[in-house]
Amino acid sequence: AAGVIQSPRHLIKEKRETATLKCYPIPRHDTVYWYQQGPGQDPQFLISFYEKMQSDKGSIPDRFSAQQFSDYHSELNMSSLELGDSALYFCASSRRQPKTEAFFGQGTRLTVV
Amino acid sequence: GDSVTQMEGPVTLSEEAFLTINCTYTATGYPSLFWYVQYPGEGLQLLLKATKADDKGSNKGFEATYRKETTSFHLEKGSVQVSDSAVYFCALSDKGGSEKLVFGKGMKLTVNP
Numbered sequence: 001a002a003g004v005i006q007s008p009r010h011l012i013k014e015k016r017e018t019a020t021l022k023c024y025p026i027p028r029h030d031t032v033y034w035y036q037q038g039p040g041q042d043p044q045f046l047i048s049f050y051e052k053m054q055s056d057k058g059s060i061p062d063r064f065s066a067q068q069f070s071d072y073h074s075e076l077n078m079s080s081l082e083l084g085d086s087a088l089y090f091c092a093s094s095r096r097q098p099k100t101e102a103f104f105g106q107g108t109r110l111t112v113v
Numbered sequence: 114g115d116s117v118t119q120m121e122g123p124v125t126l127s128e129e130a131f132l133t134i135n136c137t138y139t140a141t142g143y144p145s146l147f148w149y150v151q152y153p154g155e156g157l158q159l160l161l162k163a164t165k166a167d168d169k170g171s172n173k174g175f176e177a178t179y180r181k182e183t184t185s186f187h188l189e190k191g192s193v194q195v196s197d198s199a200v201y202f203c204a205l206s207d208k209g210g211s212e213k214l215v216f217g218k219g220m221k222l223t224v225n226p
Contacts, residue, residue: 031212033213033214035214041218041219042202042216042217042218042219043157043202043214043216044216045213045214045215048213056213058213090156090157092157092214094212101145101147101159101162102159102206102212102214103159104149104156104157104158105156106155106156107156
């Protein structure tokens with residue numbers, strides 16, 4: 001079965017650079033979530049989209065933005081990167097009708113040097 | 114706001130030992146409850162879930178029962194295997210909102226032969 005696809009799997013950036021993370025949800029899933037997991041930490045919710053509209057916002061820095069496109073894929077844009085942004089970024093997708101739980105991608109490991 | 118408190122570990126067990134990971138939650142409504150597992154270098158996988166009080170989720174020998182009176186969702190397995198070595202996260206989602214997940218801190222389990 002198709003899963004949530006994230007790209008790239010690994011990314012190394014320098015401080016103050018920008019990064020774009022992509023997420024391709026499971027087909028027919030209408031909701032996408034982004035989470036950030038720091039080293040040894042629990043995943044923290046950043047932002048979610050339902051039917052291409054932002055549905056909820058968590059602890060996402062102002063330097064970050066995200067959107068969901070017409071084909072339901074989503075991108076997380078991160079600017080002015082800081083060392084503390086180094087983390088594993090997960091995307092998850094789900095469907096509201098009929099309801100499914102969230103399925104996670106394998107994550108993008110971002111390292112800021 | 115909603116929160117999840119779980120045993121953090123790390124915990125080391127011998128193969129065939131009994132496992133309990135405690136998890137309690139605080140929520141304004143009646144959330145859905147989940148256990149996710151994260152194997153080394155991989156994403157989050159749903160292990161089991163329960164959506165209402167007294168529901169029991171089970172999968173791969175793991176079980177957890179949604180206890181509204183004690184606001185708990187403890188994970189148990191009667192006989193662990195080496196392949197169960199992973200990080201276990203308890204999580205909740207509110208049914209009426211965006212259904213974002215709120216995670217506990219995670220517990221690293223190592224099972225030795």
